[in-house]
Amino acid sequence: MTTEEVAKKVVELTRKQAWHEALDTLYDKDIVSVEAQGMGGGSPEIRGIDKVRGKTDWWVQNMQVHTAKVGGPFVAHDHFVVQYDIDVTDKNSKKRMQMSEVGVYTVKNGKIAREEFLPLT
Amino acid sequence: MTTEEVAKKVVELTRKQAWHEALDTLYDKDIVSVEAQGMGGGSPEIRGIDKVRGKTDWWVQNMQVHTAKVGGPFVAHDHFVVQYDIDVTDKNSKKRMQMSEVGVYTVKNGKIAREEFLPLT
Numbered sequence A, B: 001m002t003t004e005e006v007a008k009k010v011v012e013l014t015r016k017q018a019w020h021e022a023l024d025t026l027y028d029k030d031i032v033s034v035e036a037q038g039m040g041g042g043s044p045e046i047r048g049i050d051k052v053r054g055k056t057d058w059w060v061q062n063m064q065v066h067t068a069k070v071g072g073p074f075v076a077h078d079h080f081v082v083q084y085d086i087d088v089t090d091k092n093s094k095k096r097m098q099m100s101e102v103g104v105y106t107v108k109n110g111k112i113a114r115e116e117f118l119p120l121t
Helices: A003-015 A019-026 A049-062 B003-015 B019-026 B049-062
Strands: A027-034 A045-047 A063-076 A079-090 A096-108 A111-119 B027-034 B045-047 B063-076 B079-090 B096-108 B111-119
Touching: A003 A019, A003 A063, A003 A079, A003 A096, A003 A111, A019 A027, A019 A049, A027 A049, A045 A049, A049 A063, A063 B096, A079 B096, A079 B111, A096 B063, A096 B079, A111 B079, B003 B019, B003 B063, B003 B079, B003 B096, B003 B111, B019 B027, B019 B049, B027 B049, B045 B049, B049 B063
Parallel strands: A027 A111, B027 B111
Antiparallel strands: A027 A045, A063 A079, A063 B111, A079 A096, A096 A111, A111 B063, B027 B045, B063 B079, B079 B096, B096 B111
8 A cells, every 4th residue: 555545544444433443454563653751660562463453442441432533644655644632531540631642654565664653842 | 853753844844835944854854755745747757956955945846735634643763754735826836736645755864764654545
């Protein structure tokens, strides 16, 4: 797939919260995923499809998503950007949060090889 | 300046269309600037503050900006993203255009060392 095709598929799948289908079909097995901050003091950068799948599982298990607005994609060369506005409740703390962030994705050989998430600041 | 400080200054200056002040105060002299497509069949990538200033001069001379909506910044580590929704008229062709794009910026040593622009696709 071209960068644009991957980008449009990410938007389509995240709009319906099909996180696992996105991972299984669009991600390189050596994906590097970078958050603004590591969870629990850990590294903000994780590597490999299994660890990214673990992060996604944690998200699905712990967050009740009320709405997820997905903007974009913005595409050029081997990069694309997707904007997320997400309204969730943490199932443990019962705290409701509105989060805005962008994902900056790098595509290599038709797969997502790198993703970085940047929160609205 | 930190990445966040540079990012907030870019948003502040582009909101008031102070393009030259942004260039003079925030950009590294060896800035690499990447557009989705090169102008007139040229390379999409240009290097050096003088060439970026030339691109900015061309923009200011050729475009009448009706409104420029600037969203963000989204910040993490050495990167930030700004979203632009711009309503302009090309002074030569008289064609009015609405453009949405994001800029993905890389900060090194307190200056913008790289910028990439990705249009809404």
